[in-house]
Each structure stands twice: as structure tokens, then as C-alpha cells.
Amino acid sequence: xxxxxxxxxxxxxxxxxxxxxxxxxxxxxxxxxxxxxxxxxxxxxxxxxxxxxxxxxxxxxxxxxxxxxxxxxxxxxxxxxxxxxxxxxxxxxxxxxxxxxxxxxxxxxxxxxxxxxxxxxxxxxxxxxxxxxxxxxxxxxxxxxxxxxxxxxxxxxxxxxxxxxxxxxxxxxxxxxxxxxxxxxxxxxxxxxxxxxxxxxxxxxxxxxxxxxxxxxxxxxxxxxxxxxxxxxxxxxxxxxxxxxxxxxxxxxxxxxxxxxxxxxxx
Amino acid sequence: xxxxxxxxxxxxxxxxxxxxxxxxxxxxxxxxxxxxxxxxxxxxxxxxxxxxxxxxxxxxxxxxxxxxxxxxxxxxxxxxxxxxxxxxxxxxxxxxxxxxxxxxxxxxxxxxxxxxxxxxxxxxxxxxxxxxxxxxxxxxxxxxxxxxxxxxxxxxxxxxxxxxxxxxxxxxxxxxxxxxxxxxxxxxxxxxxxxxxxxxxxxxxxxxxxxxxxxxxxxxxxxxxxxxxxxxxxxxxxxxxxxxxxxxxxxxxxxxxxxxxxxxxxxxxxxxxxxxxxxxxxxxxxxxxxxxxxxxxxxxxxxxxxxxxxxxxxxxxxxxxxxxxxxxxxxxxxxxxxxxxxxxxxxxxxxxxxxxxxxxxxxxxxxxxxxxxxxxxxxxxxxxxxxxxxxxx
Numbered sequence: 001x002x003x004x005x006x007x008x009x010x011x012x013x014x015x016x017x018x019x020x021x022x023x024x025x026x027x028x029x030x031x032x033x034x035x036x037x038x039x040x041x042x043x044x045x046x047x048x049x050x051x052x053x054x055x056x057x058x059x060x061x062x063x064x065x066x067x068x069x070x071x072x073x074x075x076x077x078x079x080x081x082x083x084x085x086x087x088x089x090x091x092x093x094x095x096x097x098x099x100x101x102x103x104x105x106x107x108x109x110x111x112x113x114x115x116x117x118x119x120x121x122x123x124x125x126x127x128x129x130x131x132x133x134x135x136x137x138x139x140x141x142x143x144x145x146x147x148x149x150x151x152x153x154x155x156x157x158x159x160x161x162x163x164x165x166x167x168x169x170x171x172x173x174x175x176x177x178x179x180x181x182x183x184x185x186x187x188x189x190x191x192x193x194x195x196x197x198x199x200x201x202x203x204x205x206x207x208x209x210x211x212x213x214x215x216x217x218x219x220x221x222x223x224x225x226x227x228x229x230x231x232x233x234x235x236x237x238x239x240x241x242x243x244x245x246x247x248x249x250x251x252x253x254x255x256x257x258x259x260x261x262x263x264x265x266x267x
Numbered sequence: 268x269x270x271x272x273x274x275x276x277x278x279x280x281x282x283x284x285x286x287x288x289x290x291x292x293x294x295x296x297x298x299x300x301x302x303x304x305x306x307x308x309x310x311x312x313x314x315x316x317x318x319x320x321x322x323x324x325x326x327x328x329x330x331x332x333x334x335x336x337x338x339x340x341x342x343x344x345x346x347x348x349x350x351x352x353x354x355x356x357x358x359x360x361x362x363x364x365x366x367x368x369x370x371x372x373x374x375x376x377x378x379x380x381x382x383x384x385x386x387x388x389x390x391x392x393x394x395x396x397x398x399x400x401x402x403x404x405x406x407x408x409x410x411x412x413x414x415x416x417x418x419x420x421x422x423x424x425x426x427x428x429x430x431x432x433x434x435x436x437x438x439x440x441x442x443x444x445x446x447x448x449x450x451x452x453x454x455x456x457x458x459x460x461x462x463x464x465x466x467x468x469x470x471x472x473x474x475x476x477x478x479x480x481x482x483x484x485x486x487x488x489x490x491x492x493x494x495x496x497x498x499x500x501x502x503x504x505x506x507x508x509x510x511x512x513x514x515x516x517x518x519x520x521x522x523x524x525x526x527x528x529x530x531x532x533x534x535x536x537x538x539x540x541x542x543x544x545x546x547x548x549x550x551x552x553x554x555x556x557x558x559x560x561x562x563x564x565x566x567x568x569x570x571x572x573x574x575x576x577x578x579x580x581x582x583x584x585x586x587x588x589x590x591x592x593x594x595x596x597x598x599x600x601x602x603x604x605x606x607x608x609x610x611x612x613x614x615x616x617x618x619x620x621x622x623x624x625x626x627x628x629x630x631x632x633x634x635x636x637x638x639x640x641x642x643x644x645x646x647x648x649x650x651x652x653x654x655x656x657x658x659x660x
Contacts, residue, residue: 134511206580259607
């Protein structure tokens with residue numbers, strides 16, 4: 001066996017030991033070391049050189065990056081997640097003919113979809129989704145993310161929140177918690193427009209707070225315009241599209257002048 | 268075998284003929300092979316021709332070369348091995364850019380976009396498209412293709428307004444004979460318009476020769492127009508094979524949200540007050556907690572401005588607001604303004620797009636010279652007359 005490969009395997013074993021101990025600091029140190037070592041393998045992307053050890057090298061590299069992605073979720077570092085995911089992606093898309101598909105593939109792709117959803121990058125979400133074959137959409141991890149996006153777009157926020165109970169993988173919880181915060185802000189924004197007032201108990205339930213204290217803190221912090229009187233939360237009434245009494249003369253003059261100018265060019 | 272003899276014969280003769288002729292022969296052989304469905308041979312022949320092209324640097328070949336690029340890519344597409352030539356196409360595109368071969372650039376950019384989209388690589392396609400140099404289009408066909416690919420990319424990235432514009436323009440500019448292309452454009456345009464909340468007119472589906480191909484999309488439009496989730500689901504199931512092969516399945520999944528919106532809008536127009544239980548029933552929502560879902564969906568629709576209503580949580584009602592007098596606001600004025608702006612813009616675009624036959628300005632110049640001559644003659648004549656007049660005295 002190639003000495004370089006042996007070395008990487010040894011370090012990776014130490015990494016995995018630290019990983020099961022949940023020793024994040026050691027993990028990230030070892031990971032940096034591993035990534036530097038991986039650069040010495042010629043068969044990895046983007047070179048793809050044919051070498052006798054290509055299959056083993058690719059397998060271990062993919063395994064390392066998969067661990068790196070999960071580690072970044074554990075460390076709650078979204079930027080690291082994005083970096084590691086992009087390093088991992090070619091292993092899923094470009095070399096599926098050389099090594100067998102990884103069992104981790106769909107959970108990680110689903111995790112990435114969820115991340116895009118949390119960061120509200122819907123366009124990228126759909127771009128990633130198009131890359132998946134239709135058979136992948138049946139996978140529980142992918143399906144979870146797709147259904148979440150749908151409920152989110154429709155406004156069925158209850159379904160988004162209840163999906164937290166049915167996460168297909170433990171790593172999903174971190175992003176689901178982030179999503180819950182986004183959902184709360186969305187609900188607050190919708191309620192403001194849809195209701196004139198809500199009783200405090202109802203508001204607490206709709207905005208998913210466990211106590212009235214939390215609710216009033218949230219209102220004071222995020223929506224100082226809301227008023228609490230007589231046990232009800234009053235939302236500031238929107239007063240747009242009221243009949244206008246004034247004629248916007250300056251704007252009208254501008255428009256008319258521009259029509260005149262254009263017409264002069266035509267005639 | 269065919270290929271070898273054909274191409275080697277051509278190569279021998281190159282010593283004493285023009286390379287243009289050689290390339291033209293390659294092109295003819297290639298088209299012949301594709302016509303005869305000998306795709307493997309066509310692939311080999313096209314690869315040889317491209318290798319030969321790379322060694323030639325003559326501006327006179329550019330037009331023929333752009334044709335050859337197309338059939339090169341086409342033969343690989345027919346054998347389902349487009350990914351192999353991506354690197355080659357990229358280097359050809361780079362070469363065309365360096366040589367300022369604009370027709371070649373145009374063709375190759377489209378082929379690359381097609382190549383990426385074939386594998387659903389929308390991200391890469393968009394990155395290439397936005398960075399590639401743009402210039403006035405030389406070929407109408409290539410420009411149509413470009414617009415179509417652009418529309419597809421924008422649809423996937425949720426820029427529906429821009430997508431609609433490109434797709435409709437592509438459908439309009441395409442020649443009448445390109446039926447398949449126009450059908451594709453129309454399919455995508457219908458979906459994009461539905462996603463925008465518009466309902467395409469019936470005439471779109473009744474165009475000559477497209478009626479059958481557009482039928483699934485017609486039924487889909489109908490379901491969205493009525494706002495019936497059940498009907499929508501059954502249409503999506505019924506034609507799922509077609510939608511999958513058109514690769515529009517994911518877009519149709521996105522439409523669900525629009526169906527709900529339309530249904531909700533119909534309800535809010537028809538009823539001044541309705542309980543949320545009934546809303547959930549009318550929308551035929553299938554979820555464990557339909558009323559709570561209906562409430563939050565209604566709330567979101569209100570916030571997005573799809574319906575004008577309020578919710579009475581204590582009683583569980585949705586109360587539609589009275590529609591005010593629109594003519595007391597500035598809305599009609601701004602609508603009128605945007606329409607005028609559209610018309611003026613259309614006129615300006617039309618003026619810009621006017622084309623003149625290539626030699627027409629020369630004629631004008633000649634006539635100007637002639638006029639000058641004529642004027643000179645007239646002046647001389649006048650002088651003579653004047654002199655004659657002087658002599659009389």
C-alpha cells in the first residue's frame with residue numbers, strides 16, 4: 001500500500017476517534033492536516049489522473065469531506081459548511097462511475113438544500129434541486145427539504161414546525177432550529193397585516209412562545225410599534241391606498257413632458 | 268469505414284485546393300452520415316473535422332466552421348455523450364473569441380449552454396452566459412436559441428418576469444418552420460406565466476400544429492385558473508410522464524402554491540365573510556390540521572397582497588374588505604402611464620430594429636453625386652443664359 005495513503009488513513013482514524021468523542025477542537029485541527037495531505041493525491045478532482053490507488057484515494061477523500069460537512073454542522077459554522085460541501089460535490093457528480101455511491105450522499109444533499117432554505121437562497125435551492133434525478137426525490141432526506149420549501153412558500157408554517165419532529169437525520173436539527181426563527185419572523189410579519197388585534201394568549205400560541213414574558217420581550221425588541229392593551233395585542237393599522245386628495249402635479253408634468261418629447265421624435 | 272475513405276480522399280486533395288472546399292466536404296459528409304443514422308461514424312467524422320479546423324486560421328472558413336460546430340455537437344447529442352466534448356467546445360469558444368469570429372462565438376456559446384442544460388447544470392450555464400462577451404446577434408436562429416436557453420435558466424432561478432420576456436421573444440422570432448422549437452418555447456412560456464399568476468389566453472393553445480403537444484399544459488392551466496387543488500393534482504398525475512420527459516416536473520410542483528392563491532382569491536371575491544373551516548374545505552387541503560394551515564396561508568396571502576381581507580381569530584372568520592373606489596386613487600394614472608411607456612418603448616425598439624438592404628446607402632450616395640452634377644450643369648446653363656442676356660444689351 002502506498003505510504004501516503006497509509007499516513008492519511010492513520011490520521012483519519014485519529015480524527016474519527018476524536019469525532020466520536022465529540023472533541024470538536026481536535027477534529028478541526030486534524031481536518032486541516034488531512035486536507036493538506038489530500039492535495040498530494042493526483043487522482044482527486046480536478047486532476048483525475050489514473051493511478052493504481054485511485055479508487056482507495058477517492059473513497060477516503062470523499063469520506064473525509066463527508067465528515068467535514070457534518071463536523072461543520074456540529075460546530076454550527078455555515079460558511080465552513082458551504083466550503084466543505086463544494087469540495088465534496090464533485091465526488092458525487094463527476095466520479096460516480098469509478099467508485100460506488102456513498103450512503104451519505106442523500107442526507108448530505110438534503111442538508112445542503114435545507115441550508116439554502118434557511119439562508120433564503122431560494123434560486124440556488126431550485127438550481128440544486130434540478131440536478132437531482134427524479135428517483136432521488138423519493139428519498140426521505142430530499143423529500144423532507146422539498147416539502148419544507150413548499151410549505152414555506154404556501155405559508156403553512158405549522159407544517160414547517162411539525163417537520164422538526166420528523167427529521168430524517170440528527171444533523172438536520174441545527175438547521176431546523178434556525179428555520180424556526182425565520183418562521184417566527186415570517187408569522188409576525190403576516191399577522192401584522194392580517195389581524196387587527198389578537199388576544200395575548202392567541203398571540204403567544206401563534207408566535208409559538210412558551211410564556212407571556214417571552215412574547216412581550218419579543219414584541220419590545222422586534223416590533224416596538226405593536227401595543228398591548230386590555231389583554232390584547234394591537235397591531236399598527238396599515239393606512240395605504242387611501243383616496244388621495246392632492247394631484248401629484250410635479251410628477252404629472254414630468255410625464256407629460258416626456259410624452260411630448262417622444263411624440264416629437266415619432267412625428 | 269465509409270468515413271475513413273471519404274475523409275482521407277479529401278485530405279489528399281487539400282494539397283492543391285482551398286481549405287474552404289475541404290471543410291465544405293466535411294460538412295456534406297457529416298450531414299449525410301447523420302441523415303443515414305450512422306451516428307458513430309458521424310461522431311468520428313466530426314471529431315476529425317474539428318481537429319482539422321483547429322489548425323486552420325482563415326476568416327473565410329468562419330461561417331462554414333460554425334455550421335460544423337453545430338453538427339459536431341448534434342452528432343454527440345444523438346449518441347448521448349455530450350459531456351465528452353464540453354472541454355473541446357470551451358477551447359473552441361476561446362479560440363473564436365480570440366479571432367473575433369462572432370458567428371462562431373454565438374454558435375459555440377449556444378452549444379455550450381445546450382450542453383450544460385442537457386445535464387441540468389443551470390449554475391454553470393448561468394455563470395458562463397453572464398461572463399461570455401455579448402454583441403449584436405448575427406444569426407436570427409442562434410439568437411432565438413440563446414433567448415430560449417436564457418429563459419430556461421431564469422425560470423429555474425425564479426426570475427419569472429425576465430424569463431417570460433425571453434421565452435415569448437424566442438417564440439415570436441423563431442421561423443414558422445421550426446415547429447418543435449416553438450412548441451418548446453410555448454410550453455415553458457405557459458408555465459412561467461402561470462407561475463407569475465397570469466392565465467395564458469386560449470389562442471396560445473390553439474396555434475396551428477401545436478394543439479396536441481400543448482394539451483397537457485392546457486389542462487394544467489385550466490386547473491390553475493379554477494384554483495382546484497384536487498383537479499390540479501389529478502392533471503399532474505395524469506400527465507406526469509410527459510412533464511417528466513419535458514423536464515418541467517419540478518416547475519409544476521412549484522405551481523401548487525399558485526393554485527391555492529387563485530382559489531383563495533376566488534373565495535375572497537365571492538364571500539364577504541367566511542369561516543376558516545369552510546376555506547380549508549373549499550381549498551380541499553389534506554393535512555392533519557387544515558384550519559390552522561388555512562389561517563396561516565390566508566395570513567400570508569394577505570401580506571403578499573394577493574387578497575384584501577382581515578382575519579378574525581376569535582371567531583375563526585376571514586372578512587373581505589370592501590373594494591374601494593379605484594378611481595379616487597392614483598392607480599389608474601400610473602397604469603395609464605406604464606401602458607404609454609410600453610407603447611413608446613415598442614416604437615423605439617421597432618425603429619432600432621429597422622434594417623436596410625446592404626447597398627441602399629451607396630445608391631443614395633451616387634444619386635447625391637449625380638444631383639451635384641446636375642446642379643452644376645444647371646448653374647452653368649444659368650450662367651450662359653445670363654451671359655446671353657448681357658450680350659443682348
